Amino acid sequence: HIKVFVPTEEFTKVFTTAFNQVLFIKPEHVWANAKGFKKIAGKFSDKLAYRVNRKSANRENAYNPFASDVEDTSLVSINTAFQNTIYFNRLGTVFGIDFSYEQNQNKTLLTNGFESRDFQSYGVRTRWNITRKFTITFGGKLGDKLNRSEFFSTNNYNILFEELEPKLSYQPGISFRSSIYYRRRIQENAPEFGMERATNQAIGTEIRYSLPNRGNLQANFELTEILFEGDANTPIGYEMLNGLQPGTNLTWTALYQRNIGNHMQLSLSYSGRNSEGVRTLHNGSAQVRAFF
Numbered sequence: 001h002i003k004v005f006v007p008t009e010e011f012t013k014v015f016t017t018a019f020n021q022v023l024f025i026k027p028e029h030v031w032a033n034a035k036g037f038k039k040i041a042g043k044f045s046d047k048l049a050y051r052v053n054r055k056s057a058n059r060e061n062a063y064n065p066f067a068s069d070v071e072d073t074s075l076v077s078i079n080t081a082f083q084n085t086i087y088f089n090r091l092g093t094v095f096g097i098d099f100s101y102e103q104n105q106n107k108t109l110l111t112n113g114f115e116s117r118d119f120q121s122y123g124v125r126t127r128w129n130i131t132r133k134f135t136i137t138f139g140g141k142l143g144d145k146l147n148r149s150e151f152f153s154t155n156n157y158n159i160l161f162e163e164l165e166p167k168l169s170y171q172p173g174i175s176f177r178s179s180i181y182y183r184r185r186i187q188e189n190a191p192e193f194g195m196e197r198a199t200n201q202a203i204g205t206e207i208r209y210s211l212p213n214r215g216n217l218q219a220n221f222e223l224t225e226i227l228f229e230g231d232a233n234t235p236i237g238y239e240m241l242n243g244l245q246p247g248t249n250l251t252w253t254a255l256y257q258r259n260i261g262n263h264m265q266l267s268l269s270y271s272g273r274n275s276e277g278v279r280t281l282h283n284g285s286a287q288v289r290a291f292f
Helices: 037-041 235-241
Strands: 015-025 044-056 075-088 095-110 113-129 134-149 157-170 176-189 197-211 215-229 247-260 264-275 278-290
Antiparallel strands (some): 044 075, 095 113, 113 134, 134 157, 176 197, 197 215
């Protein structure tokens, strides 16, 4: 199906609430030279970010930015983002680790009913600088993606996922950086929604090159192998495959940015992909931005 948003003459009276807050606790600025317990505690830091934009027909919750229950029948639309990250040895030159939690909620009233999405994940990331030029990072995530639609029942899913991604980076100086990585991602839909399953394995490389007063160049190439159990030509299949196809997939991107004078920036981007049974797709764009 194709989703088309059409304006309507029917209006609903709502109360709008918008709230945005970021809190970053950095004990290392206070206890950088401390000893004992304070020295250990100074290696920890915490960053919390919360944003909400809500429209509700219930006036009682109009001034409460933390009322985010998507099951509330008086809720017309909501868009929330919550993220909390705990760092250990964030400024360390050799080793660091961080733990993160993320949750995004979205609910929208359409002409054919409500549609809501819920995403949450738990993650861990470690960093080890082997030498001044080589760095190993290892990341892992666990989470789920939930979608509900009143009109399109085929859009309903509850996907559990787990992901692992080790990466080796080489940076001889401030102007050049290259990385190779491997990513394994397993997704499984709930039994009541179809029980589709996808196993994605990808290996790729990234290159970043920067020249002062000349611009920045970024390039990425990735080979992805996907084993999918289910119907790929469905909304659930598209979500789990991320727009790719079962089997072998190749994707690549390139981005060049350069400042023109003091008030303009030129951006050139190119991307492409090749999947089994589908012709190669190419996409390019150019953009010029002016700063006043």
